Amino acid sequence: MAGNTTLSLTDKKLIRILQENLPLCSEPYREIAERLGMEHTEVIEKVGRWVEKGVIRRFGATLYHQVVGYKANCMVVWKVDDPELSRQKGEILAGFPQVTHCYRRPPFENWPYTLYTMIHGYSTGEIDKIVSEMSSASGLTDYCKLNSVKEWKKTSMKYFSEKEGD
Amino acid sequence: MTSLDAIDKRILGAIQSGFPVCERPFLKVAESIGISEDTLIKRIKTLKKNRIIRRFGAVFDSRKLGYVSTLVAVRIPDAERIPVVAAEINGFSEVTHNYERENRFNLWFTLIAETRERIEEIIGRVESLPEVEQVHDLPADEVYKIRVDFRPPQ
Numbered sequence: 001m002a003g004n005t006t007l008s009l010t011d012k013k014l015i016r017i018l019q020e021n022l023p024l025c026s027e028p029y030r031e032i033a034e035r036l037g038m039e040h041t042e043v044i045e046k047v048g049r050w051v052e053k054g055v056i057r058r059f060g061a062t063l064y065h066q067v068v069g070y071k072a073n074c075m076v077v078w079k080v081d082d083p084e085l086s087r088q089k090g091e092i093l094a095g096f097p098q099v100t101h102c103y104r105r106p107p108f109e110n111w112p113y114t115l116y117t118m119i120h121g122y123s124t125g126e127i128d129k130i131v132s133e134m135s136s137a138s139g140l141t142d143y144c145k146l147n148s149v150k151e152w153k154k155t156s157m158k159y160f161s162e163k164e165g166d
Numbered sequence: 167m168t169s170l171d172a173i174d175k176r177i178l179g180a181i182q183s184g185f186p187v188c189e190r191p192f193l194k195v196a197e198s199i200g201i202s203e204d205t206l207i208k209r210i211k212t213l214k215k216n217r218i219i220r221r222f223g224a225v226f227d228s229r230k231l232g233y234v235s236t237l238v239a240v241r242i243p244d245a246e247r248i249p250v251v252a253a254e255i256n257g258f259s260e261v262t263h264n265y266e267r268e269n270r271f272n273l274w275f276t277l278i279a280e281t282r283e284r285i286e287e288i289i290g291r292v293e294s295l296p297e298v299e300q301v302h303d304l305p306a307d308e309v310y311k312i313r314v315d316f317r318p319p320q
Contacts, residue, residue: 018224022223024210024214026190054230060184060222061181062223062225064218064220075274090310091310094310101312101313103309104310147268148267149268151263151264152265152266153261153262153263
């Protein structure tokens with residue numbers, strides 16, 4: 001188990017269903033409740049709480065790539081000279097609406113970059129413009145752009161899969 | 167691809183996030199876009215059948231479920247061997263994203279696993295591939311932003 005003691009066996013079963021597909025019927029949470037031997041209201045309360053607490057990050061339909069239109073993504077990595085300024089600089093970069101993810105990661109040999117930002121769905125020209133704006137706003141001038149050339153895999157993680165037992 | 171009419175587009179715009187958690191969630195969405203509950207459910211079924219909607223459910227926050235994650239940078243000196251290495255890496259169910267990028271580190275993948283040990287085991291297996299010269303495990307130590315990328319269809 002993933003070091004989480006607050007999830008019951010029923011919670012995990014509920015997660016397994018929710019991460020696949022919601023029943024497409026008038027009362028989907030009732031159908032799930034019946035499958036799990038729970039009360040309708042209990043399922044609604046639990047799922048509602050997970051949404052509220054951010055345990056569920058997004059709830060709804062995921063579309064096929066061809067529909068949304070797959071566009072290259074760009075990962076831009078930034079060097080921050082003073083580690084004390086990481087958070088401040090990270091928050092400036094994260095503040096750009098085009099940035100979907102922003103993390104701090106450890107540096108390694110010949111790789112001084114520690115702030116990682118992801119930009120999705122823009123053309124190369126647009127990305128160049130966004131990145132130079134990010135550089136001016138943050139004062140970070142040492143960075144490296146890594147455009148995606150090919151997507152080899154993109155899937156949703158399946159948590160608490162049956163094969164692991166409980 | 168099957169063409170989408172105005173109602174389909176309204177539906178897709180309304181159901182990609184924030185799906186209601188109440189007794190009659192489809193009714194609530196249907197009312198917000200001015201169609202009947204029955205029409206909404208039928209249309210969603212058709213959109214799934216026609217391969218517009220891939221999945222209709224929840225995306226969980228891995229950290230909040232107690233899972234650990236990392237980003238891994240890989241250098242494969244002979245770029246022609248990337249497909250072979252990518253296929254090996256993709257064989258692990260814990261690998262969620264895997265992108266080839268323009269850099270001396272030319273393959274970058276994300277891992278979500280139940281334990282740090284499992285992450286290290288997978289990374290060890292990647293390191294042992296003959297095509298691979300360098301592997302760097304880069305777990306995030308701070309998160310400033312995560313947003314699930316979605317756009318309503320054009």
